[in-house]
Amino acid sequence: MNSYKLNRLSNIFDNAGQVVFAVVVLSPFVADFDKIDRFVVLSGVIVVMxxxxVSVWLTRKD
Structure with missing residues (x-):
């Protein structure tokens, strides 16, 4: 893969991590849900990490 494709993939994974962080991890706290499912938040943190x-790994592979 050339440098452009690796940077593009890195950017995609970085953006995906930001979206998952905002939707799964932060939104239950901001929306003030009555019950926050810890499993969902924990799995969201794992997916973000x-x-x-992967984003950092692809960037350094360049």
Whole structure:
């Protein structure tokens, strides 16, 4: 893969991590839900970390 494709994939994973963070992790706290499902928040944090780790890995692979 060339440098452009790696940077594009890195950007996609970074954006996906930001979206998951906003929707799954932050929105239950901002929306003030009565019951916050800890499993959903924890799984969201894990997905965000995986997305950002892949993004950094792709950036450094360049």
């Amino acid at each position: 995986v997305c950002w780790i």
